[in-house]
Amino acid sequence: MYDGKDSPIERVFKKLRKNNQKAFIPFITCGFPSLDGFFSLFETLDKNGADIIEVGIPFSDPLADGPVIQTTSKIALENGINTDIVFNSIIKIRKSSDTPIAIMTYFNTIYHYGTGRFLKKAKEAGVNGLIIPDLPLEEFTSYRSYFNQVNIDNIMFASLTSSKERLSAIAGQCRGFIYCVSVKGVTGIRNSISPEVIDFLKNLKEITTLPLALGFGLSNREQINQIKGYCDGVIIGSKILSLLLEARSFNSGLKEVKNFALDINKVLKDRI
Amino acid sequence: MKKDEKKLKKANSSFRGKEYRSYGNGYFGTFGGIYVPEILVSALKELEKNYFKYKKDKKFKEELSFYLKNYVGRPTPLYYAERLSNRLGGARIYLKREDLCHLGAHKINNTVGQVLLARKMGKKFIIAETGAGQHGVATAAAAALFNMSCKVFMGSKDIKRQSSNVIKMKLMGAEVIEVSSGSKTLKDAVNEALRYWVSRVDDTYYVLGSVVGPHPYPTMVRDFQVIIGKETKKQIMDIEGRLPDYIIACVGGGSNSIGIFYPFLDDADSVKLIGVEAGGKGIKSKKHGASLGYGDKGIFHGAFSYVLQDDYGQIEEAYSISAGLDYPGVGPEHAYMKEKGIVKYEYILDSEALEAFNTLSICEGIIPAYESSHALAYTAKLAPSLDSDKVIIVNLSGRGDKDIDNK
Ligand SMILES: Cc1ncc(COP(=O)(O)O)c(C=O)c1O
Numbered sequence: 179m180y181d182g183k184d185s186p187i188e189r190v191f192k193k194l195r196k197n198n199q200k201a202f203i204p205f206i207t208c209g210f211p212s213l214d215g216f217f218s219l220f221e222t223l224d225k226n227g228a229d230i231i232e233v234g235i236p237f238s239d240p241l242a243d244g245p246v247i248q249t250t251s252k253i254a255l256e257n258g259i260n261t262d263i264v265f266n267s268i269i270k271i272r273k274s275s276d277t278p279i280a281i282m283t284y285f286n287t288i289y290h291y292g293t294g295r296f297l298k299k300a301k302e303a304g305v306n307g308l309i310i311p312d313l314p315l316e317e318f319t320s321y322r323s324y325f326n327q328v329n330i331d332n333i334m335f336a337s338l339t340s341s342k343e344r345l346s347a348i349a350g351q352c353r354g355f356i357y358c359v360s361v362k363g364v365t366g367i368r369n370s371i372s373p374e375v376i377d378f379l380k381n382l383k384e385i386t387t388l389p390l391a392l393g394f395g396l397s398n399r400e401q402i403n404q405i406k407g408y409c410d411g412v413i414i415g416s417k418i419l420s421l422l423l424e425a426r427s428f429n430s431g432l433k434e435v436k437n438f439a440l441d442i443n444k445v446l447k448d449r450i
Numbered sequence: 451m452k453k454d455e456k457k458l459k460k461a462n463s464s465f466r467g468k469e470y471r472s473y474g475n476g477y478f479g480t481f482g483g484i485y486v487p488e489i490l491v492s493a494l495k496e497l498e499k500n501y502f503k504y505k506k507d508k509k510f511k512e513e514l515s516f517y518l519k520n521y522v523g524r525p526t527p528l529y530y531a532e533r534l535s536n537r538l539g540g541a542r543i544y545l546k547r548e549d550l551c552h553l554g555a556h557k558i559n560n561t562v563g564q565v566l567l568a569r570k571m572g573k574k575f576i577i578a579e580t581g582a583g584q585h586g587v588a589t590a591a592a593a594a595l596f597n598m599s600c601k602v603f604m605g606s607k608d609i610k611r612q613s614s615n616v617i618k619m620k621l622m623g624a625e626v627i628e629v630s631s632g633s634k635t636l637k638d639a640v641n642e643a644l645r646y647w648v649s650r651v652d653d654t655y656y657v658l659g660s661v662v663g664p665h666p667y668p669t670m671v672r673d674f675q676v677i678i679g680k681e682t683k684k685q686i687m688d689i690e691g692r693l694p695d696y697i698i699a700c701v702g703g704g705s706n707s708i709g710i711f712y713p714f715l716d717d718a719d720s721v722k723l724i725g726v727e728a729g730g731k732g733i734k735s736k737k738h739g740a741s742l743g744y745g746d747k748g749i750f751h752g753a754f755s756y757v758l759q760d761d762y763g764q765i766e767e768a769y770s771i772s773a774g775l776d777y778p779g780v781g782p783e784h785a786y787m788k789e790k791g792i793v794k795y796e797y798i799l800d801s802e803a804l805e806a807f808n809t810l811s812i813c814e815g816i817i818p819a820y821e822s823s824h825a826l827a828y829t830a831k832l833a834p835s836l837d838s839d840k841v842i843i844v845n846l847s848g849r850g851d852k853d854i855d856n857k
Contacts, residue, residue, distance in 0.1 A: 238764040239632065239750070241641050242487045242648070248631055260762040285485055286749040290763025312485045312749065337489035339651060344491070359489060363649035 185331050186278045186306045187354040190229050191389035191410050200446040201411025203391055204418050204439065205232040205282065207250040208267055209259030215428055216254075216267065219435065223418075224277050226436050227443030232309065232413060235264045235283035242311040244366030246416040249423065261291050265303040272304035280307030280333055280354070285317075293321055297328045307331035307354045315348055322351065333357050338378055342385070349386035356388050358409065361395045367416050368395035371404050379408035399445045406446060414442065476665025478786035484664040486752045490644070493651040498666040500571050505673065510570065517562050521595065522552045524559075524677065528685035528843070533813045541695070541836035543829060545816070545846045546682050546710060555819065555848030556678060556706045557588035561657055563674035565592035568655035575650065576600040578657040579643040581608055581636030582773030583615025584848065585659030590624035592657075600624040603643040605635040612773065614855060633767045636777050640751050660703025661781035664752030668781050675709025682843060683713050690841055693721050696832065699845035700824040701725040701742065701795065702774045704781035706847035711793060718792050725784065726828045728770035729797035737769035741780040742788050742795045755782040771800040772820030772853075802827040807850060819848035 184192060194201055204223045208216055223231060236251035236259055243251070268279060281300060288296045288310065300308065308330055313321070318332065325332045331354030336345055339362065349356065360375050361368060375392070382390055392405055393413030402412055418435055425431025476482050476498075484494055504510040518524040526547045535543045548556040561578075568576060576593045578600070580586030586602040593600035602619055606628050609616055619626050632638035640663075647656045661668045661675075686694055697714060699707035707725045714721045728739035738744065741756045750757040750765055758766040758778035770776040787793040798806075803820060806827035811817045818826060825844050833842060 239637065239641055241644050241751075244645070245631075252632075255764065262762075284749075286757075286759070286763045286765070288763075290746070290748055290759060311487050312752070314484060314486065314488050314491050316491075317483055317485055335488040337487075337492075339489050339492040341492065348488075361649075362489060362651065364645045 181329065185329070185354060187230055187280065187331050188389070190278055191355060194229065195410065198449045200406050200409070201229040201389070201391060202227050202439070202443045202446050203230045203232055203411055203413040204228050205234060205413055205415030206419065207234040207236055207247065207254050208264045209236060209254030209257045210250040210419065211253060211422060211428060212257055213259070213263070213267065217271070218432060219422070220271060222432055222436050223439055224275050226439040227447075228277060228439065229411065230278045230280060232280045232282050232415070233264070233268070235261055235281060235287055237284040237287055240284060242364055244364040244416060246367070246420050246423065247365050250419050261287060261296070265299050268303040268305060278306040279304065280309050280331070281305050282309040282311070285310050285313045293324050294327070297324050297330055301328040301330055305330060307333045309333045309357060311335065315344070315351060318351060335359055336382060338362055338374060342381065345382060346385050349388055352388060355391045355410065356382065356386065357413065358382065358390050358392045359394045360392050363394070365394050365416050367397045367420060369398065369401070371401045375405060376408055379405065383408070399441060402442060402445050412446065476669065478783045479789060481754050481782035481785040482665055482668060483754050484752060485749045485754065486664045487648065489648050490651065490664070493647070494664055494666065501567060501666050501670050504567055504570055510566070514563055514566055517566070517595070518559065518677065522558050522562060523550060525681045526550050528682055528689065530689070531814050534810060535833070537809070537813055538830055538833040540833040540838065541840040541842045542838060543833060544686065544694070544841065544843045546678060546843060548678060548706065548845060548847050549816070549818065549822070549849035553587055553591055554851065555584045555588065556675060556709065557585045557659060558591065559677055559709070560659065560671050560674040560705060561585070561588040561592040562595070564655070564657045564670070565589070565596050565598065568657070569596050569598065571655065573653060573655035574599065575654040576657055577603065577643050577646060577654055578659060579603045579636065579639040580659065581605070581639065581776060582852065583608065583612040583619070584774060584852070586624070586626070587615050587618050587622075589657050589659070590619040590622040593624060594622045601627055603627050603629050603639040603646070605633070605639050606630045607634040608636065608639070608773065612852070615852065635767070637765065637767070637779075644751075660705040661708050661783060662703040662751055662753060662779055668753065668783055671705050672708045672712060672783065675705050676712045678706065678709040678845065679711060679713035682710055686841070686843065693717055694841040694843045695836070696722045696724060696840070696842040697845070698724045698726060698825045698829050698842060700775060700821045700847060701727050701780060701784060702739070702777055702821060703779070704784045706845050708781065708783060710843075710845040715792060723793040724828065725793050725795045726824045727795060727797045728768070728772060728775035728824060729799040730769045730771070731800060733797070738797065739768035739770045739775045739777060740797045741768070741778060742784060743797055745778070747785070750779040753782045755785040756780055756788070771803060772824065774819070774821040775824065796828055798824040798827040806830055807853070816846070817850040817854075818846055819850045820853045822847045823850070
């Protein structure tokens with residue numbers, strides 16, 4: 179049951195806030211490039227600065243995702259990944275790591291598994307948060323009680339098009355952190371930040387005390403330097419996955435991911 | 451059953467007929483909704499607000515009827531197919547001739563309405579998805595009519611299968627965007643159109659082609675297609691002096707069927723409504739498009755309805771000889787009507803549809819679309835078992851010229 183205490187995800191942000199540091203939240207797809215490759219990737223990120231790791235359960239029709247995550251999802255599904263395998267993988271990871279994990283997936287995957295059953299299994303496996311891009315406020319309300327029963331953070335999205343009233347309502351239902359979408363668009367690599375993002379984050383700060391993590395399109399230190407003063411963390415997915423997709427070999431890709439993670443994390447942990 | 455679902459279901463258990471029809475918030479019982487990324491919510495609310503405003507606007511209604519009459523060619527005839535009736539031997543069969551609409555299908559009823567609305571809303575760009583190309587062609591035409599720029603998303607597989615419709619869209623000034631993600635067919639064209647819309651919500655209007663997707667699309671597209679049923683009701687009263695015994699229509703996403711069924715929902719005790727899905731190569735072969743008959747409840751393209759999916763909720767590809775029925779989802783209002791038992795859903799195999807295609811062509815000199823051939827094939831099974839005082843109306847949703855190349 180929800181006990182009103184800080185969740186593991188919230189504790190990460192609290193600790194970082196004390197030191198005026200920001201969270202590094204990488205996103206990876208379970209089963210990409212293979213199940214073993216996923217474990218190595220998780221470990222690399224875990225050991226090189228990740229504060230929270232977002233793990234995707236691949237879905238056949240990922241409509242909030244751009245080409246990179248579409249590709250990794252497709253590869254993972256071709257590798258035979260399913261919801262039970264993802265839970266078992268997290269159980270395995272939990273033997274050696276207690277870094278908070280948030281699962282990202284589309285709502286049909288959860289609904290079809292049975293929402294209550296999914297949340298229970300996720301909790302048992304050691305999942306700390308859920309990110310569901312196609313379950314906005316209106317629909318979440320019918321399923322809220324399931325989340326409270328197992329005390330898993332429901333991480334909700336705020337977008338540049340959400341009205342102020344909506345943002346308050348979202349903040350009222352959301353736990354863990356607010357997933358702030360930095361672009362009008364789908365996930366994927368962009369090289370700059372639109373100035374409206376900073377106003378958007380400033381507005382959100384006035385509305386809520388929940389941690390704000392910015393995601394979609396982040397790929398380099400310049401972007402992160404620009405926004406880190408206005409949020410509590412960043413989510414980076416497509417860039418990391420594309421390092422692997424484009425690498426000559428898995429090991430060279432993994433090395434690039436390691437260097438990228440260290441570099442980004444340094445920017446995030448340097449006090450402002 | 452999920453607890454909340456039960457609660458909602460109870461609250462809605464009395465919906466039927468008029469009371470149910472006033473239910474304009476995007477839920478049909480527990481079905482429907484807006485299962486979309488946050489960034490689209492504001493665009494959908496803007497669309498909902500404008501749609502409900504213009505729906506009641508006198509000028510909008512006048513303009514729409516003007517174009518439906520003078521551009522689309524409405525009302526379409528309700529034709530007594532005497533030779534077909536005699537050949538099948540049994541009930542009297544009438545055809546609602548949507549194949550006579552401009553461009554040869556009912557799709558134009560919806561696109562003229564939506565593009566007119568887009569113009570009222572001050573949007574500059576039109577986007578649409580298409581499978582067979584019928585909705586793409588109808589959107590391209592409406593965009594040309596109202597002088598708006600138009601992009602149509604189409605799977606690369608469909609571009610190959612339906613090349614003449616690609617040529618038509620381009621002739622009318624639309625840009626056809628090839629979608630090569632996923633299964634490269636209609637479902638991926640919808641995904642890609644939605645992804646594009648997410649990046650251009652401010653100035654772009656998305657014209658969805660059936661009663662699927664998030665609210666307000668299922669309600670709005672139905673409203674634009676209800677003209678089919680309204681005309682039919684008046685016409686059959688004029689000709690026969692009574693309501694029909696059966697209305698039969700094919701179901702892809704469900705727009706032509708709901709369009710003709712809707713005005714008869716209050717009469718559902720005496721008028722039997724039958725929706726015909728694509729049975730493809732047979733249900734056991736798993737190559738079919740019968741989402742209502744053999745899919746499971748789930749969330750797909752922004753709505754809670756029935757969808758073809760595997761044991762873990764991954765969406766499965768549909769199959770049908772008819773590209774317009776080749777879709778793994780179905781409109782949420784149909785899911786509701788199935789659950790309430792208001793409409794009965796059946797399926798027809800590819801081979802049966804082909805036979806009906808030939809029969810109508812030979813008997814009446816009318817070449818039906820493969821989609822509509824499914825409704826005709828079911829009629830051919832049913833009619834001989836009925837007396838000649840029974841009346842069946844078939845919604846002939848489109849003409850079959852487009853299918854001749856693939857025969
Ligand atoms: C002639 C015709 N009939 C039926 C359909 C199926 O769509 P719906 O079920 O929305 O009427 C299509 C779709 O392309 C079509 O072109």
